[in-house]
Amino acid sequence: MNTTPASSVEMKDVHLAFGEKEILSGINLSVPQKARLVILGQSGGGKSTLLRLILGILRPTKGEVTFKGLTVSRMSRLRLNRMRQKIGMVYQYSALISSLSVRDNLALPLEELTRKSRDEIDQLVDEKLELVGMADARDKMPAELSGGMRKRIGLARGIIMDPELILYDEPSAGLDPVISSVINELIISLSEKIGATSIIVTHEMDSAFKVATHMAMLYQGTIIAADTPERFKNSDNPVVAQFIAGETEGPILQAPQKT
Ligand SMILES: Nc1ncnc2c1ncn2[C@@H]1O[C@H](COP(=O)(O)OP(=O)(O)OP(=O)(O)O)[C@@H](O)[C@H]1O
Ligand SMILES: [Mg+2]
Structure with missing residues (x-):
């Protein structure tokens, strides 16, 4: 059924x-x-x-x-x-991995759980960053971001798998x-x-x-x-x-x- x-x-x-x-x-x-x-x-x-x-x-x-x-x-x-x-989870304290760039934080679930190519992954990452208004932060490290920015990145990561x-x-x-x-x-x-x-x-x-x-x-x-x-x-x-x-x-x- x-x-x-x-x-x-x-x-x-x-x-x-x-x-x-x-x-x-x-x-x-x-x-x-x-x-x-x-x-x-x-x-x-x-x-x-x-x-x-x-x-x-x-x-x-x-x-x-x-x-x-x-x-x-x-x-x-x-x-x-x-x-x-x-299921996408958006954590209270963003829970980004500090040693990875914003792009890599978002790409991680796609790399681990899907067979998408690097280009496809990059496209999805850009799309989600665009949605939360953070396209410019793509190559930044989490430590370079304010709390509010991190929160938005955490949100983008939460929805990366649609x-x-x-x-x-x-x-x-x-x-x-x-x-x-x-x-x-x-x-x-x-x-x-x-x-x-x-x-x-x-x-x-x-x-x-x-x-x-x-x-x-x-x-x-x-x-x-x-x-x-x-x-x-x-x-x-x-x-x-x-x-x-x-x-x-x-x-x-x-x-x-x-x-
Ligand atoms: N793994 C755990 N082991 C033992 N106690 C726990 C565990 N996780 C949570 N608790 C206890 O369960 C209760 C509820 O915790 P929880 O984190 O769900 O609260 P919350 O409503 O999210 O609070 P807050 O608004 O402060 O985030 C608390 O008393 C907490 O100490
Ligand atoms: Mg809580």
Whole structure:
């Protein structure tokens, strides 16, 4: 059977513990194809962990994560590698290899995972650099770039394989408002241009509302709300309302982690 499921990613009752400590305790989440789902949550709440579960880097202690209808934890190594070629990951701190030029950082996955010629690879690298407005940085080393530039290069690398799903870990955290807006616009235009599904984890409200077509809030190990951005904005759930407003008064405790 080879029908395309309506959801790109699904999580069903996903639990994850590190030792005694349960970080995720029953996540249910469905990410429609081509959606830009923003997952909001406190620092240390398990957002990056959630992305690692989708990539199959971590396995749930209970429950199931599926990508395009296939269970990630039941995939063979070969299938997992094939799946990962369809997923682009944009890391919080760009994670560029410092000893490689921008061109070589972007070319690496193409060289390792495809049989494309050097010319074809160069063309794809240039294309992606163009998309993020960084064509001039092609021959620079990561150390020569500012944080915002590195972030854009990280984004270009995340989409180098034309992924069906792009995972963004705090894409605009720590950037100035202008660069942050540039990144937000890129997230939107990339999802539209390559028709990819996007999952963006963040605790930055401005960015969240700019890019989201769907929103979910992770709190104390579960998804306590999943809705449209409009309904999120007017949510009467006290946790959601407090988080969005950034209030200190409310149900969210200062200490974010469960012990
Ligand atoms: N490999 C690991 N081993 C043990 N504990 C871990 C591991 N990875 C994460 N944790 C713990 O799991 C919790 C959630 O971490 P995670 O990185 O997913 O949070 P986060 O929501 O991404 O936070 P932030 O917004 O600060 O990036 C934290 O308490 C963290 O210490
Ligand atoms: Mg994180």
